[in-house]
Amino acid sequence: MHDDDGTPARPDPWQALRRLTPARIALGRAGTSLPTRAQLDFQYAHAQARDAVHLPLDTAKVGQALCAHGLEVFDLHSAAADRHSYLQRPDLGRKLDGASAERLDQWAVRHPQGYDLAVVIADGLSSLAIERHAPAMVERICAQSAAEGWRLAPISLVQQGRVALADEVGQRLKAQMVVMLIGERPGLSSPDSLGLYFTYAPRVGLTDAARNCISNVRLEGMSYAMASHTLLYLMREAWQRKLSGVNLKDEAHVPVIDGQGKPAPGNFLLPEG
């Protein structure tokens, strides 16, 4: 059957292709199956992604990091009681539980003037993303908000939350704008990706068409600086034009610079490239 030189697993002789893509190419083979090393690498990556989904959000730790920046924090919970119900009932993850709603309502009675901006942090599908990236992003957003002269609501830290829940928080706090920082669905090679969702004039019942999204915020993806640059652009535009979503396109493009500064190779499978 196979060429027999006593090597149980055979590397692929096209390793040079690996620098062209993050895809798992040139893995080699044992017989025609995945070699042990590649098999266990995959299992570890999947385990990391699974842990990111199921690891409960350490609200004390994140809350502490936020308080260190002098921010007031609400500890809130969605109507999804636990991860099991969160995963099967998207409707419950989109609304606050009774106690959380009441807490915001009571606050709003004492602060009837409302706010320009509310920031909501939710575990979503990756608590890891929140623990690693949310405090740093919130610090930047707060600094920007202060520079713009916007009145900022206390930070809402929500367990078992989905994107649309930010609309309810914004509505109850009487906020003109709301930003949701949420853990994104983990990919095999990206367990800690943070997503930012922005809505102008938030209210319950809005769809994705009313939101703007900045995705893939993590060390290997979009940087904090680039994400906050884009978000600030969106917020300023929204503040002037009084809208968000599909009618508010992200034109704040920042050119991506190739790390090596070399031109990317084209289609090497053809001589004319």
Add this chain to the structure above:
Amino acid sequence: MASFAHVVAGCSWRFENLRELMAKASPARSGDYLAEVAAGSDAERAAAQMALAEVPLKHFLEEVLVPYETDEVTRLIIDGHDPEAFAPVSHLTVGGFRDWLLGEQATECSLRALAPGLTPEMAAAVSKIMRVQDLVLVAQKIRVVTAFRNTAGLRGRMSTRLQPNHPTDSVAGIAASVLDGLLYGNGDAMIGINPATDSLGTISELLKMLDGVIQRYGIPTQSCVLTHVTSSIAAIERGLPLDLVFQSIAGTQAANESFGISLQLLQEGYEAGLSLKRGSVGQNLMYFETGQGSALSANAHHGVDQQTCEVRAYGVARHFNPFLVNTVVGFIGPEYLYNGKQIIRAGLEDHFCGKLLGVPMGCDICYTNHAEADQDDMDMLLTLLGVAGINFIMGIPGSDDVMLNYQTTSFHDALYARQVLGLKPAPEFEAWLARTGILHQDGQQLRLGRDVPAAFRPALARLG
């Protein structure tokens, strides 16, 4: 509208109409709970299955689940029904039909003739009272053979879609995954890219790239860039080299509207594809993707359970003589299919129902990281579908789609199925693999070349 009653062991169960009966007879899955149409208890589910087994097949022509007047998919199903083809089973109940399918009268030949006489709802109904082994056994009798630049779906063969996605559509990155896949003997169903960006510029660049590679190396396969049918029509109008016309479809008019399509638009896409005459051994050129839960997620399910909605999508598909149809079974997430058990069952139902209706079914055997599923579950579904005679599966590098962020079957997985089940690629592609020195297959014996085949050495040399 009829109501259905059933008495089991002194306990009486009542179901308001066929829609409720079908939903409550469905094996448990999270999407039906989310839609609040599932049975309230295991006993109610079993009773519903008993009641459903007694419903005459003819009744499905009288009581539609989604109104005829307001849904063009229902109209397509009812108006397209062939009473002559239906005749051999028209006297049977759903339960009797299951027995008939398992019996000797149901053969490759008789099942092919029967397909136009069956509605999607009949297929869905009988699948609900079938076990996994029934779904495998009956599907295994059926062959749906289609052709474009090679022949897919022949007995003893299984094709793979080489899916070389890249997070930023880098041409070099895509080419790297294409070569990796070809050297692992994958890609006879198609080389099909999900582009990260949907601009016509990107789509045209990728179409030209794939056409160039297929022509240069004389690969008997077809290309596809998975973009909206309107973009494919626009690409064809601009004279771009497009092989397969792609579209996601669902089983209700409202769900299709949420995808921005209608039957009329699909017909236009089909005719645009045909006008190019690019197939060499056949002209099946539509490529559809589906998946349980899509109608519910568009809030367009009309109270119909998600599996029945899915089979109605195959009713749409078969109207356009597709080359392949792909149920992307675990992609949608745990709110619709919660775990490995639900994904495995759904994949087998979809394959069985599609084949019964005469649709060339393949399956994206896949899961997301928030579903309760892992590689072991995928191995089980792959093995089961291989035995059941699936037309094609996905092949991607190391099971990890770095653009769409989900896991599906790898190039290696396809070779596993070839080895344990003796399944060969499409004959034209098999000959090309042997000729090029990539893969020789003799039954369950697979021999991959030791070195990079001569044809591809200049390409690697170009990288320096």
